[in-house]
Amino acid sequence: MAKRLDISDLNIYYGDFLAVEGVSMAVEPRAVTAFIGPSGCGKSTVLRSLNRMHEVIPGAYIEGKIALDGEDLYGRDVDPVRVRRSIGMVFQRPNPFPTMSIHANVIAGMKLNNQRMSKAQADEVVETSLRGANLWSEVKDRLNKPGSSLSGGQQQRLCIARAIAVQPDVLLMDEPCSALDPISTLAIEDLIGKLKQDYTIVIVTHNMQQAARVSDQTAFFNLAGVGQPGKLIEMDATEKIFSNPNQKATEDYISGRFG
Amino acid sequence: MIFSGAAKGAGVLILAILAAVAIFLLVNAWPAISTPTDELSESVHWIKEGDSLLDYVGPLVFGTVLAALIALIIATPVAIAVALFISHYAPRKLAQIFGYVIDLLAAIPSVVYGLWGALWLMPQMFPVFEWLSEYLGFIPIFQGPAASPPRTILTAGIVLAVMILPIITAVSREVFLQTPTLHREAALALGATRWEMIRMAVLPFGRSGIISAAMLGLGRALGETMAVAMVLSPGFVYSFFILQAGQQQNIAANIALKFPESSGLGVNVLIFTGLVLFAITLLVNMIARWIVSRRAEFSGAN
Incomplete structure (x- = not known):
């Protein structure tokens, strides 16, 4: 659990189009790393390349190296399906499986990993994961209701529970609060603070206050410009970025001069 | 305003046509319904002595439903597999070509299917049926001897299956393609393979669509006339022997075969069988609706 990610000289292409160029960074374990930047700068693309989800789009590929505790995620005999089992993801809009109950949603990933699981084991995983996602007390009496019967914020926490049920090494979050109201957002942010004790978390956010509140890096x-590849301008401790960044562009963006 | 008027008008028109058809069938079937049993078999020579109207219609209903069910059982899995292949496995170009070909199957007139079934399919099926009766004959439905030529309800069911394949495939494919990216990505991000993703996200989402598609196919199979008339050697028994000839008949083919030589009360009897077919089709559609709505809470719509 909680492994580090090392990214070096990463270029990401969609067909002929170079979307992201020359990204190198280290993502520390048991910490929250936030990706910020204007729309189209490639932060979501980089995030999705970390568990090879960008490959879902035909023609997408990368150059460079991404390693999880030293193991190359894009090695020749690495199956993207296996990568995604150890690097979980939470999406912009809550996406519990609408045809499954809350209970079934939480163990959906477990069922893929090991086919046989006793009822007691399953119930235990469901309870721990839902407790881990601060959702247990709200749903414990209606585990057999469909996941889509919950509110947006609850659905998002259900998705987090589903992602952590398989005990991933890394948890990726792609603007997890952008479709939620402030109270639900607060609940998710609290949860992120709690989860970072056990997981490596990478979060993409449009909300700079959120990045300042939840992240370490x-x-x-x-x-x-439009049609140009996105680049990593600067990465540092969150405090440093928000008080005294090295680059002028970072300071301009943070202070709201553009973006 | 104009649009809502037109839409309302169209809706009312459909209901009016439906009611008109029902009334026509009922009015014309009435003489057959109101004639006492002993008179019926006297004036209509193809009704057995002493048989009532229901005794006559019963086996026909049975044959109709049996042929349609055989067709559905064969066609639905194939159609789902083809639709999944087109929507999720085939490369884009191939998928398009494949889709067109399947749609073309729907444009072939049913007489042509009948010819194909009678002239090409039957000789091919005979060895298969013989094999079935020899090795699976202990299962009652496959009991031999296999008819030669195999003018049986299984042959008719296979022809019907090919006929309803395109409609089921086309509807299922559309539904599968509409699976929200959100749900597909949810499955993939959990580490699902393509097939697991299909099972977790695509099939549950498409479930009600598949049922609707199958019911559309069932509707067509229930009402099919020419292909069945050309392939099936008719019989009027409640019989599950699908490898033997002269056992069953379906309503539509029966009407087509008997109509030219019928007059007076005979026509009324045939129209009564048509009324029964109308009722069955209506019932099938209502059941389909009910199945779809039963799990609406778990559907992708909310």
Whole structure:
């Protein structure tokens, strides 16, 4: 659990289009790393390349290296399916499986990993994961209701429970609060603070206050113009980025001069 | 305003046509319904002595439903597999070509299917049926001897299956393609393989669509006339022997075969069988609706 990610000289292409160029960074374990930057700067693309989800789009590929505790995620005989089992992901809009109950949603990933699981084991995983996602007390009496019967914020926490049920090495979050109201957002942020004790967390956010509140490290991405590749401008401790960044572009973005 | 008027008008028109058809069938079937049993078999020579109207219709209903069910059982899995292949496995170009070909199957007239079934399929099926009756004959439905030529309900069911394949495939494919990216990515991000993703996200999402598609196919199979008339050697028994000839008949083919030589009360009897077919089709559609709505809470719509 909680492994580190090392990214070196990462280029990401969609067909002929170079979307992200020359990203190198280290993502520390048991910490929250935030990706910020204007729309289209490639922060979500980088995030999705970390568990090879960008490959879902036909023609997408990378150059460079991404290693999880030294193990190359893009090695020749590495199956993307296995990568995704150890690097979980939470999406922008809550996406519990609508046809499954809350209970079934939580163990969906477990069922993929090991086919046989006793009922007691399953119930235990469901309870721990839902407790871990601060959702247990709200749903414990209606575990057999469909996941889509919950509110947006609860659905997002259900998705987090589903992701941590398989005990991943890394948890990726792609703007997990952008579809939620402030109270639900607060609940998720509290949860992120709690989860970082056990997991390596990478979060993409449009909300700079959120990055400042939840993250330990912040990476700022930017692009020179439309059609230009996104680049990593600066990465440092969150405090440093938000008080005294090295780059002028970072300071301009943080202080709201553009973006 | 104009649009809502037109939409309302179209809706009312459909209901009116439906009611008109039902009334026509009922009015014309009435003489057959109201005639006493002993008179019926006297004036209509193809009704057995002493048989009532229901005794006559019963086996026909049975044959109709049996042929349609055989077709559905064969066609649905194939159609789902083809639809999944087109929507999730085939490269884009191949998928398009494949889709067109499947759609073309729907444009072939049913007489042509009948010819194909009678002239090409039957000789091919005979060895298969013989094998079935020899090795699986202990299962009652496969009991031999296999008819030669195999003008049996299984042959008719296979022809019907090919006929309803395109509609089931086309509807399922559309539904599968509409699976929200959100749900597909949810499955993939958990580490699902493509097949697991299909089982977790695509099939549950498409479930009600698959049922609707199958019911559309069932509707077509229930009402099919020419292909069945050309392939099946008719019989009027409640019989599950699908490898033997002269056992069953379906309503539509029966009407087509008997109509030219019928007059007077005979026509009324045939129209009564048509009324029964109408009722069955209506019932099938209502059951389909009910199945779809039963799990609406778990569907992708909310």
